[in-house]
Amino acid sequence: MARTLRATTHQAKNRFRQHLGHVQQLLHFAFFSPPPYMATITTPVQIALLDDHPLFRQGMRYILQALPYVESVVEAGEFGELLALCRQRLPDVLLLDLQMPGMDGPEVAQALLGEFPDLKIIVLSMFSADKFITQMMKLGARGYLPKDVDQPQLAQALEDVLTNGHHFTERVSKAMLRGVQQPARPAPLSLSEEVHFTPRELDVLRLICEGRTTADIAEALFLSSRTVDGHRQRLLEKTGSPNVASLGVYAVRHGLLEG
Numbered sequence: 001m002a003r004t005l006r007a008t009t010h011q012a013k014n015r016f017r018q019h020l021g022h023v024q025q026l027l028h029f030a031f032f033s034p035p036p037y038m039a040t041i042t043t044p045v046q047i048a049l050l051d052d053h054p055l056f057r058q059g060m061r062y063i064l065q066a067l068p069y070v071e072s073v074v075e076a077g078e079f080g081e082l083l084a085l086c087r088q089r090l091p092d093v094l095l096l097d098l099q100m101p102g103m104d105g106p107e108v109a110q111a112l113l114g115e116f117p118d119l120k121i122i123v124l125s126m127f128s129a130d131k132f133i134t135q136m137m138k139l140g141a142r143g144y145l146p147k148d149v150d151q152p153q154l155a156q157a158l159e160d161v162l163t164n165g166h167h168f169t170e171r172v173s174k175a176m177l178r179g180v181q182q183p184a185r186p187a188p189l190s191l192s193e194e195v196h197f198t199p200r201e202l203d204v205l206r207l208i209c210e211g212r213t214t215a216d217i218a219e220a221l222f223l224s225s226r227t228v229d230g231h232r233q234r235l236l237e238k239t240g241s242p243n244v245a246s247l248g249v250y251a252v253r254h255g256l257l258e259g
Contacts, residue, residue, distance in 0.1 A: 041162055044071035048091035050082045050108065051075075051124070052100045056147075060095065060124075063151055067158070079103045079111070090116055093161055096141075098125035098132060109139045117242065120161050124149070133175040137245040143167030160213070166244040168211030176248055195238055197256070204231040206257055209248045 047064050051057050057075045064073045074091065076082035079102065085091075094112070098105035105123060112119055122143040123136045133144050142161045145154065160167035197205070200221070207217045214232075218225045232244070241247040251257050 041069040041159055043069065045069055045092040045162060046072045046074065046089065047158070048082065048085060048094045049073065049075040050077075050079070050094065050100075051097040052077050053097075063154060066151075067155055079108050082108075083112070083115075086112065086116060086119070090119060093120045093122060093142075093158060095124050096121050098123055098127055098136070106135055106139055109136065109141060113140045120165070122157055122161060122167065128171070130175040130178050133172055134178075137172065137176055138249055140243055141245065142243065144169075144172050164213055164244075168244075168248075170211070173209065173211050173248075176245070177252055197235075197238070201231055201235055201238075202256060204228060205235055205247070205251055208232065208235075208244060209251055209257055 047070055049057055049060055049064075051060070054077065057077070061073050061075065064070050074085050076085060078100070082094075096105055096108060100108075103111070105125070109121055112121070121136075121141045122145060123141050124145050124147050125132065126147045128146060136144055142165060143157050145157055145167075149157075157167040203221055204217060207220060212220070214225050214228050217223070217228045221228070235241070235247055236243075239247055239250045241250055
């Protein structure tokens with residue numbers, strides 16, 4: 001019993017030290033880093049933050065309030081508090097911690113997206129294993145960032161999610177690919193199945209899964225941005241995917257990225 005208590009206390013101390021280190025980094029970026037670039041978002045947005053460490057929330061608030069398009073930042077330390085805030089006004093983006101007492105990140109994401117399917121969630125976590133990334137993206141998260149993310153990376157993730165609906169880093173893309181490549185993976189689609197894709201749709205799909213933006217895809221395929229958006233919407237409808245992250249999982253599971 002004593003040994004277990006000591007181990008638990010040691011883990012708690014280590015976790016606190018990690019959070020303290022993240023807070024110090026956030027405060028450094030907030031006060032000493034110059035703005036990385038001009039923001040492209042002109043509509044004021046509200047950002048919500050769910051994390052059980054007040055110091056981390058405070059540091060993150062400084063970062064967020066320095067962004068020109070952020071109208072307000074609301075924060076909560078537990079799910080019930082956040083749920084009440086969302087029912088008053090649904091935030092444009094939620095920054096969600098993965099590990100918290102009571103309900104953890106996956107449970108919170110499931111509950112919130114069940115009631116607010118349009119909520120855009122970006123996970124902020126010190127856990128970077130593939131299984132955590134894959135699980136949260138499958139649940140509907142729009143992005144996954146480490147807690148030691150710097151100001152330019154956070155700003156870029158927010159802009160990507162607000163403008164394109166998702167933020168894929170190379171780390172996230174690789175984790176998702178490895179996460180769904182299982183020995184019992186379903187075979188690629190056959191000609192007898194009802195879902196069919198045009199060659200152009202497959203081109204767009206592969207570039208989406210590489211994390212390319214609408215502008216990048218349009219330039220690569222010599223299309224207009226509006227045409228790319230149309231292809232993306234048809235892909236979502238054909239596959240029954242609620243978001244681009246789920247579309248990527250579908251593509252890998254059905255062998256659409258091969259060849």
